[in-house]
Each structure stands twice: as structure tokens, then as C-alpha cells.
Amino acid sequence: MTRYFIGIDNGSQSSKVTVFDEHGRVVSEGRQALRPYDTPRPGVVEHPGDDLWDSIGEAGRRAMAAFPGDTADIVGVGLCTIRFCRALLRADGSPAQPVLSWMDDRVSRPHEDTDPQVRYVTTSSGYITHRMTGAFRDTAANYAGMWPLDADTWQWSQDEAVLAAAGLRREMLFDLVAPGDVLGTVTEEAARHTGIPAGLPVVATANDKAVEALGCGLRMPDTLLVSLGTYVAGMTTGPRNVPGAQGFWTNYASVPGRYLYESFGVRRGMWTVSWVRDLLGGEAAGAGRAPGTSVEDHLNAEAAKVPAGCDGLMTILDWLAPTEAPYRKGSMLGFDGRQGPYHVYRSVLEGLALTLHSTAGLMAGELGTGFERLLVSGGGSRSDLAMQIFADVFGVPAHRPQVTGAAGLGAAICAAVGLGVHASFDEAVEAMVRPGAVFTPEAGNHALYGRLSKVYEQVREHTDPLYRTAQAVLG
Numbered sequence: 024m025t026r027y028f029i030g031i032d033n034g035s036q037s038s039k040v041t042v043f044d045e046h047g048r049v050v051s052e053g054r055q056a057l058r059p060y061d062t063p064r065p066g067v068v069e070h071p072g073d074d075l076w077d078s079i080g081e082a083g084r085r086a087m088a089a090f091p092g093d094t095a096d097i098v099g100v101g102l103c104t105i106r107f108c109r110a111l112l113r114a115d116g117s118p119a120q121p122v123l124s125w126m127d128d129r130v131s132r133p134h135e136d137t138d139p140q141v142r143y144v145t146t147s148s149g150y151i152t153h154r155m156t157g158a159f160r161d162t163a164a165n166y167a168g169m170w171p172l173d174a175d176t177w178q179w180s181q182d183e184a185v186l187a188a189a190g191l192r193r194e195m196l197f198d199l200v201a202p203g204d205v206l207g208t209v210t211e212e213a214a215r216h217t218g219i220p221a222g223l224p225v226v227a228t229a230n231d232k233a234v235e236a237l238g239c240g241l242r243m244p245d246t247l248l249v250s251l252g253t254y255v256a257g258m259t260t261g262p263r264n265v266p267g268a269q270g271f272w273t274n275y276a277s278v279p280g281r282y283l284y285e286s287f288g289v290r291r292g293m294w295t296v297s298w299v300r301d302l303l304g305g306e307a308a309g310a311g312r313a314p315g316t317s318v319e320d321h322l323n324a325e326a327a328k329v330p331a332g333c334d335g336l337m338t339i340l341d342w343l344a345p346t347e348a349p350y351r352k353g354s355m356l357g358f359d360g361r362q363g364p365y366h367v368y369r370s371v372l373e374g375l376a377l378t379l380h381s382t383a384g385l386m387a388g389e390l391g392t393g394f395e396r397l398l399v400s401g402g403g404s405r406s407d408l409a410m411q412i413f414a415d416v417f418g419v420p421a422h423r424p425q426v427t428g429a430a431g432l433g434a435a436i437c438a439a440v441g442l443g444v445h446a447s448f449d450e451a452v453e454a455m456v457r458p459g460a461v462f463t464p465e466a467g468n469h470a471l472y473g474r475l476s477k478v479y480e481q482v483r484e485h486t487d488p489l490y491r492t493a494q495a496v497l498g
Contacts, residue, residue: 027097028438029086029219030431031079033104033151034231035125035253036294038078040086040217041431042097045444047455049426050092053085061121066128069121075104075147076154076216083217099224099442100209101434102151106230107168109134110150114142116159122147125254126290131169131346133190142195148228149197155217155225156207163199164229164275174264174273177201177280200227201279203441203448226441228434229277232258232285237277238433239400239424240456242449247387247394249379249413251403255292257383258285259394270385277433278448284390286382291343292375293403295353298342299371307364323408326369331415331468332475334361338374339482350494354486372409376416377472377479397421400429410460415468416476425457432456 025044032039041052055078061069087094107125112118119140123130134144143149149161163177171180171189179196180186186193200206206225214221228234232250236258241248248258258274261282265273274283289295304318312321335357344351355370387393397419403409404423414421426432436451445451 024096025092026444027092028435028444029097029100029223030434030438031083031100031102031104031151032231032234032428032431032434033075033079033147034430035105038075038082039428039431040079040082040219041428041435042086042090043432043435043455045439045454047426047432047435047457051086051089052428052431053082053087053089055079055081055085060124060126068124068126070108070124071121073118075122075151079151080216083219087218094220097220097223098444099226099438100155100219101226101228101436101438102148102155102206103228103231103234103430103434104147104151104165106146106165106232108147110145110147111138111141112143112145112150112153113140116143116150116153116157118150122150126343128346133169133188136190143197144191144195145197152197152206152225152227155209155213157210158207159197160200160206160227161197162202162206162227162229164202164227164233164277166199167230167274171196174266174275177275202227202229202277203279203437205441224438224442226438228437229275231430232256233274233277233283234433234437235400235430236260236283236433237436237448237452238426238429238431238456239398240452241398242452243396244390244392245394246396246398247383247417248398248400249383251293251375251399251401251409253292253294254288254290255375255379255401255403256285256288257379257386258283259386259390259392260284261390265390268389270382270389277437284386286379286386288382289340289375289378290345292340293401295340295342296368296371296375296403299368303364303368307368319406322365322368323406326365326372327408327411329365329369331373331471333357333366333370333373335359336362336366336370337475337479337482338370339479339486340371340374340378348487350491351483351487352490352493354482356482369408369412372406372412373416373472375403375409376413377476379413380416380472380476381480395419399423400427402427407460407462410462411465414462414464416472418464418469418473420464421462423459423462425459
């Protein structure tokens with residue numbers, strides 16, 4: 024009998040529900056785009072209505088409708104959601120307010136206890152766990168950020184001062200479990216909403232980046248994983264919490280007691296790539312696009328013909344300014360008439376790779392390690408051009424996992440371990456993570472990018488004063 028697992032991946036732009044077999048092969052899947060965020064005023068970014076749950080329901084129904092097997096052979100569900108969100112719930116678990124996005128300024132500040140309806144404050148995973156199972160439980164590994172969690176024990180702090188500093192009381196917080204633990208079982212109501220069979224155990228995972236890392240097979244400290252999603256970051260793994268690091272921060276991994284070291288990244292990474300694609304799309308593709316070829320594939324193919332360095336065009340990816348420098352804006356520098364739309368597109372991809380090379384280098388230096396292998400995951404890894412650029416910038420082979428939706432696979436791995444189908448996380452990764460294409464760096468391009476990176480790292484020294492002055496004029 025073949026056993027199956029459902030991986031739920033609620034990301035920043037869409038919700039994806041995928042059925043995997045015990046060898047990590049995709050059997051069926053469903054996807055539903057999230058609605059545009061509500062941004063009624065600066066600093067406020069909310070998920071409209073009940074969008075997270077609605078999108079999971081739609082994606083789940085599509086995945087289950089396409090499942091060709093016997094649902095009795097489905098063993099369980101792994102649940103993974105967006106990190107850094109904040110859900111404010113009533114006593115019955117219903118939303119008292121819209122879920123706060125990770126881009127909302129309020130999630131980086133203590134909770135303000137001003138709404139008498141709010142009984143619980145939790146993460147997106149805590150909220151969806153309640154909708155799936157009715158339980159007030161959550162994974163400990165999705166509480167990075169402004170939460171009173173002890174990073175060494177993965178338990179709520181017992182210090183009242185720490186709780187108060189987060190604006191919370193213990194009774195407002197869900198009970199915690201570790202990745203691989205069972206959160207509860209799918210309720211009849213959730214089954215009607217998602218199409219997922221009632222009674223299936225729902226297994227805890229971690230935050231979406233950590234689950235993605237697990238689904239890519241990230242296990243060794245000499246390997247760097249670059250996640251090409253809405254937020255682009257570089258990650259490696261280790262056994263200890265590293266507080267106070269300057270060039271990276273410590274996140275919780277999807278394996279209990281393990282940690283994910285994460286470089287600083289690009290807050291609207293692949294979002295910017297999509298923005299440029301849509302901006303250029305129709306006109307750039309024009310009559311040159313082959314029948315049946317997507318605009319994205321056409322742009323990648325044409326941009327691959329542009330020389331490394333884009334004839335001097337550089338993109339600085341600050342389309343969403345960091346909180347410590349709210350005046351920053353994105354920049355494209357170096358136009359001189361040689362460039363066309365494909366230069367613009369390639370320049371954004373080069374900007375991503377050069378940024379990650381710089382920030383991952385800071386992390387490697389502080390950890391005292393080097394990266395001999397590069398994994399690239401997320402939607403952006405589907406682009407052969409992006410994969411080659413990352414290999415050329417880093418100067419090491421870039422590996423693309425066979426399953427590019429690695430967070431869904433990581434969620435399924437957690438379910439497989441938690442429900443005893445695989446004896447350990449290592450065994451599950453060996454059985455379920457399947458390698459894909461490998462891209463070898465081109466020596467000439469690597470040398471060019473090495474020289475260009477020194478220029479790239481100096482740009483903000485010159486643009487920051489200009490944008491700071493411009494903010495006073497333009498807001």
C-alpha cells in the first residue's frame with residue numbers, strides 16, 4: 024500500500040495544497056492566489072476578510088478533486104503558514120480583526136491590548152490550526168519575532184516582565200508543540216471547507232522558511248539555501264541558538280532543537296521580479312514570443328542573451344524599504360542607451376544574487392564557515408536563467424530540488440515523521456527529497472560578478488542621502 028501525505032503551504036502570495044506519496048512525489052495539487060492586501064494607511068498591511076482560510080479551502084478542494092487514489096491511504100496533513108503574521112482571535116477562535124501581514128509595522132511592536140474582543144493572540148499557523156482542528160495549539164517553531172518565547176527551550180517564558188514587554192498575558196497564548204507533533208485532527212467543518220478527509224491528524228511544522236529548508240534537504244552547515252520567494256534570504260543550519268549575531272539572525276528549524284541561521288535578505292524579492300514582468304510583459308514579449316510560451320519564459324530566454332553585468336545596468340532592490348531606513352527606494356542605475364527591456368529584467372535577477380552573496384558572506388564570516396554547495400528553491404528557482412546567475416555569482420554549483428514547492432514537501436516530511444512512516448527527519452529527507460538540475464558556474468562571469476559586487480555594495484552610501492532628502496520633499 025502506498026501512503027500519502029498532504030502538505031499545506033500558505034505563502035505570501037498564494038496557498039498551495041499538495042498530496043505527496045511517501046517517496047516525495049507529487050500526486051495532486053491545488054493553488055489559490057491570495058487577494059491583494061488591505062493597506063488603509065501607512066504601516067498597516069492586512070489580509071482581507073478571512074483570506075488565509077478561504078484560500079486554503081479553495082486550494083484543498085482542487086487538490087483533493089485531482090487526487091487519483093483512495094483517500095483512505097492518506098495518512099495525515101502537515102501544516103505550514105506564513106511567518107511573522109499576527110492573528111487576533113475571539114474566545115471562540117474567530118478573527119476579531121483581519122490577520123496582520125508580516126509587512127505590517129505592528130508585528131514588530133508589542134501587542135496593544137485595546138480591543139476587548141481579543142482573547143487570543145497567535146500566529147497564522149495557530150489560527151489555521153484552530154480552523155483545521157478546533158484546538159488552541161500551535162507550533163513553537165513559528166514564533167520568531169515579537170513573542171515571549173525562550174529561544175533555548177522553545178517554551179513560553181516564565182518571566183512576567185518578558186510577557187509584559189510583548190504586551191501579552193500567558194492566557195492569551197496558545198499551547199505549544201514541537202515540529203512533528205500532532206496538533207489535532209481535521210474537523211467535519213474543516214473537511215467540508217477544504218475537501219480534506221475528516222479525522223486525519225494535522226501535524227505541526229515550523230515557519231515557512233524553515234519548512235522550505237527541510238523540503239530542500241538542507242542539513243549541513245557548508246550548504247547555503249537561497250529561497251527565491253516573496254522574501255528572498257539565504258539560510259544554513261546548526262545545533263545552537265546564536266543570540267546577538269550582527270550579520271544574520273537565528274530562526275527555529277523544522278527539526279526540534281535545531282536552528283536555522285538566516286542572512287538578511289530582500290523583502291520584495293520575487294515580487295519585484297513579477298512586478299517587472301508585468302510592467303514589461305506584453306510589449307517586451309510582442310510578436311517574438313513563440314506560441315504556447317509564457318511571457319515569463321520568453322523574458323527569461325531573451326534575458327539569457329544579455330551579457331553578464333547588463334552592459335552596466337545595476338538594480339538595488341529596495342522596492343519595500345526596511346524599517347530601519349524607511350526613506351529608501353528601489354534604484355536602477357547605469358542606463359546609457361544600450362539597454363532594453365531584457366536588460367532590465369536580467370538586472371533584477373542579478374541584483375537578487377549580488378545582494379544575497381553579500382549578506383550570506385557576512386553570515387558565513389560570523390559563523391566561521393564557508394559554503395561549498397548552493398541550493399536554490401522557491402518559485403524563482405524554476406528559471407534556468409536565475410539558477411545560472413546564482414551559480415555564476417557564488418562560484419559554486421547551484422542545485423535545484425526536483426520539487427520547487429519545497430515548503431509543501433517539508434510539511435509532508437514533518438507529517439511522515441510525526442506519524443511514524445519514517446523513523447527520523449534524516450530518514451524522511453533521504454526518502455522524500457529528490458534532486459533536480461545542477462547549474463555549474465561559468466568562470467568568466469564569476470570573475471566579472473566578483474568585481475561588480477564591490478561596486479554594488481557601495482551604491483547605498485550614495486543613494487541613501489538622496490532618498491532621505493527626497494523623503495522630506497515627496498514623503
